[in-house]
Amino acid sequence: MKFGGSSVASAERMREVADLILSFPEERPVVMLSAMGKTTNKLLMAGEKAVGCGTTNVSELDELSFVKELHLGTLDQLGLDRSIIYGLLDELEQLLKGIAMMKELTLRTRDYLVSFGECMSTRIFTALLNKIGVKARQYDTFDLGFITTDDFTNVDILEATYPAVAKRLHGDWINDPAIPIVTGFLGKGWRSGAITTLGRGGSDLTATTIGKALGLREIQVWKDVDGVLTCDRNIHPKAKPVPYFTFDEAAELAYFGAQVLHPQSMRPAREGDVPVKVKNSYNRRAPGTLITKERDMSKTVLTSIVLKSNITMLDIVSTRMLGQYGFLAKVFSIFEDLGISVDCVATSEVSISLTLDPSKLWSCELVQLKNVWASIYSLLISFSCQ
Template sequence: MMKELTPRTTDYLVSFGECMSTRIFATYLNKIGTKARQYDAFDIGFITTDEFTNAEILEATYPALAKRLHGDWINDPAIPIVTGFLGKGWKSCAVTTLGRGGSDLTATTIGKALGLREIQVWKDVDGVLTCDPNIYSNAKSVPHLTFEEAAELAYFGAQVLHPQSMRPAREGDIPVRVKNSYNPQAPGTLITKARDLSETVLTSIVLKSNITMLDIVSTRMLGQYGFLAKVFSTFEDLGISVDCVATSEVSISLTLDPSKLWSRELIQQASMN
């Protein structure tokens, strides 16, 4: 019908599934006698950048959310059922999506805005595991993690949590508990700002696949200042996130975020710069 599929159109299109599912779930809860109220995130204060398909939540979101959800609860208490991974662009006022981990980020943002005691994230595994259960079937859940550990594990391959989704909880110092929807009795993993690491040898082993590795070799690096700054400014101009970096006297080796698509046009553009 539209005869186009821009990132803005894509975000608007994919928002409908979430809007429909939350309405269905809120209706079901009300039918079984649990009073609930459905909310579209873009209508209750989730204010984001206009970076469609990968928007970032802006600071103005927190007071707006608190005012709306607190106000509604005081006037007419009902369990809020909020759409995940959606927001409203602050300039465009169009529907945006938050990218990978967006639903968890929605939960932690609401948790920080309301100053909750604990945020729970329900997954299909018993919390954060000692390794990938698809590789080793005897993987066990890790009972406690710090936010730093959770971010490192997520960044380097653990699929349970996305590092960005933990940021609001970390800033608000609110514990996050990861539970299993298919095994509610499992204690899961509790993520807090600090924990006792005196007896810990190894927390978890993670694997990151499909990474792009780039070697930059230049004798001009030797004893020169500003060379690394030029290299990283090129990545900044292209919007490419760098994962790991190792340097020697005449070379830089780095891995690039696999979520960013590397096309031939980007590589040619980089080499021209």
Template sequence: MIVMKFGGSSVANAERIRHVASIIGAYQDKRPVVVLSAMGDTTDHLLEAADEAVAGNADISRIEKLHRDTADSLGLSGTDLQAVDALLSELYALLTGISMIRELTKRTRDYLVSFGERLSVRIVAAFLQSQGIPARFYDAWDAGLISDSVFMNAELSDDVWETIPEALGSYRDGIQKEIPVVTGFIAKDMNGNITTLGRGGSDLTATMIGAALQAEEIQTWKDVDGILSADPRIVARAKTVPLVTYEEAAELAYFGAQILHPRSMVPCRKAGIPVRVKNSYNPAFEGSLIIEKHTAEPSPVRAITAVKNSTLIDIVSTRMLGASGFLARIFDLFLKHDISIDVIATSEVSVSLTVHTNADLSGLVEDLKDIADIRVKTGRSIITLICDAAHSSSILASAFSALAENGINPEMISQGASKVNVGLVCENTLADKTVRTLHAAFFE
């Protein structure tokens, strides 16, 4: 048994759904569980409809048109659409209620957003059935997905390790023949309220189902040939990375690569289930595999990522020379202002670190001025080498040799505690050039 996850772009319209159905059909003998996101921009359209409802206007016309037009193009009608019709009626009733009270709570917002995934699985399951592929749609809670009650950013309950096998065990054991088509991103709490799982929620749904059912493999389908050595929009000659570890994949995701969110890798890592990243436009290609450890000696650098539009903060204080509480006071101030740090480099009397540019730094900077001299530099990029830091000397030697030849001088260097990344900070204007220079040095 395998788990196959398809994102919103993969099911954005009738043409894409036909293609996804052909992929699912090709893997039918692997007994897939399918996890789907909402169609295209449906989630955004639902939130826009919510804003209109708060202003007094309940309107589902754009959402209804997309899903009915898609169903018509797929040749679905009559009983195929009963579940879709019922859901659209429920959605309109919800928006009408919001328009009457002119208020949208977090709980109601999660209920509203859930309609995207719920409509998606009903249409895809009906189309699979029409193509002779036995399928059954599942809302996440019917597949055993239970969460806490933190609306808009819920975490799955530990009970799911038992409730998912209870719900889908008959399919895993070969008793049920219909392929489960499950909503990603959503769950229900113990009180029966619908919740959303936050960033990487659909990936988390897929990996949790795969881990709980002890699947052979979890597949996440995208529009590129797996995990690439760099962003193909920056490096035209980016290559597929055939194998990375869970730890390396987490660092890649954190520092800008569009693969599984780090939190979604926790269940599959706990259960030891491999994850494969595949291209829905090139299904025959093997893609990239994410596992616990490398099975052979890998190349020193696996991939290069770039996160643009960061802010670099230099904190220097000779007054705190040798003071044991220097770092503690700095971190306390970041906690006070609820600002997270991306990368950091320290010495005895100075700290350089990066934060997201959209963070409000005014209060933090004023507080830091009491203990240090502060320099804030916006428009910076974090370039990260995902690598074997045990060979950091040779990696950095090659990196700085290439950068020097191209007149690039990083403003900060940081080696991650995970020992799988080395980060460089440079100006935004140099980011693409830096990535291309490093990629040429290590991959070309």
């Protein structure tokens, strides 16, 4: 059972989630939580501001004050001891002072910074469950066995993760049964040993990875909408939930702009053949969306419409391509060398039109695009000389 940030945004919401979990008395789920509300955004903003604020002013950052007040206030409202997160708050402030001292926020440090949100939310929720008599145990995924690449802020999960996670969770359950409360989109770089993240929304991928690793009966992703919709309600308010999807449909929709699921999250579920149910934690009676390997498509005309904004499109047009072989291969090798993912491609004899994944264009997007054009221009010149 994975719960997003809006589902655990306050003490009241945490009580609701605890009650929701207890409404499945025959189940002993693995529970995964995102950071509370807007915590991740606030942490990132605090990091950006710390770069230029000076070490003596870090404690006065509005974003840091917001994070402290939200979590300490939640503990007070739940009747829990504040000391549960004192150590993490001290560590967070020291990290921000280090960022201010170095006047630099690297991708590696950014991942470390945002990890505090989920580390605190899971500790608070674990303490709540134990208080109401439900035995629970907290886990940080970077210590649980989630092994990733070292591409900070957007890593991939390595295959070694599955046996490591299964061994740890099975072993702990056999020795001392307790509901696991797990952080979301965090891992540990296999070379660096540093905390990494799967990118925004990556806790969906963490949930399906655990589902596959343990061979679970079902993965439930609890959001603040009634399932996967026919389109974004911000675009059309009368969008409706779609009751059934296939893994391939859900992955395609997510990749091309649907906000409900992480684009990569369907892969482990499909490989492990574990159904995924998208439910609404604010409206638990809503049937939600069930995602499986196959579904009846006989009466299906249109599934859903998605919109992807901020697309970068490149048009490469030259008569020098006419009749040439190997040109496409060399164009795509340029994107491979620069680490840029291509979304869509259309070609003719003298042109290539393609769109680039905005999440793969780094903050120095203009520099990246200049590198692309310089490389493609050199390629066109080389073909004209043949």
